[in-house]
Amino acid sequence: MMGHAFETVDVFTDRRFGGNPLAVFTDARGLSDAEMQSLAFEFNLSETSFILPPQDPANTARVRIFHRTAEMPFAGHPIIGTAYVIARAGQHGDKLRLEVPAGIVGVDIERDGSAVVGGRITAPQPLSLGATFSARTIAACVGANADDLIVQAHQPIIASVGVTFVFAEMKPEVLPRLAPDLSGFRAAVEGHSALAERFSLFVYARDGNDVRARMFAPLAGTYEDPATGSAAATLAALLLHVRGGAAIAFSIRQGEAVNRPSVLSVTAHRDPDGIRATVAGRCVPVLRGETQ
Helix, strand or coil: CCCCEEEEEEECCCCCCCCEEEEEECCCCCCCHHHHHHHHHHHCCCCEEEEECCCCCCCCEEEEEECCCCEECCCHHHHHHHHHHHHHCCCCCCEEEEEECCEEEEEEEEEECCEEEEEEEECCCCCEEEEECCHHHHHHHCCCCHHHEECCCCCCEEEECCCEEEEEEECCCCHHHCCCCHHHHHHHHHHCHHHCCCCCEEEEEEECCEEEEEEEEHHHCEEEECCCHHHHHHHHHHHHHHHCCCEEEEEEEECHHHCCCEEEEEEEEEECCEEEEEEEEEEEEEEEEECC
16 A cells, blocks of 8 residues: 555635545545545545546546545535646546446536636436435434424435435525434435435525535535535435426535535536536645555
């Protein structure tokens, strides 16, 4: 494991120590699966990414993403942060194609003059929907009451554009006081086979034309995520699905409750193969280092 360089960046923010921190190993060749998982556990961030040569030379790179306990098929802030690191190295231009287990993620790099400042990613899969849950089940996971949830647009539901989340709309005044309850999460998993492999809960409230959100995944080691790009993109697709229309665009604010304010810009539109979504944000560099 010696001599592997890494960089850390804060994603979905324009200031250092905001947004969601990410560690990026810029050349992961020679690292085993177990070593990647151990490094992600050591960094103890929401995710850590590892750049490898692409399996298809038409693509820019292969990216593997690990959270504290498992590998992810796709994740938003790791892809934007990884693309930011690649683009700052000046090797691949401003349109990248990154291979992840869920498919190919297209990235459009954002610049301010010549400086790389962020990017927009297109999720690798169209919207898919899964099981629904009672308001009571979800409320018990976050210390709320069943009537704190809003279910007119949709029941709490599993949805994905490459990685699954459970989505639930909350009353705006309730959102700031939520906190994950491990017993509630465990009871939900025990009672619903659809949650057996993954239970990440994205709760949101309307804020005018935009959204405020929080994401909890305590059973995977993430008490609260500061910014969840893959869930944000999925929410855009889900809301387009339930509202109708050809396209949708809005901003999501996340992370205030953990003192890492984040801004995520999302869109969704209808394609022949389903509803496709994007998420965009800015990044700032923080650290560089090397394994010993």
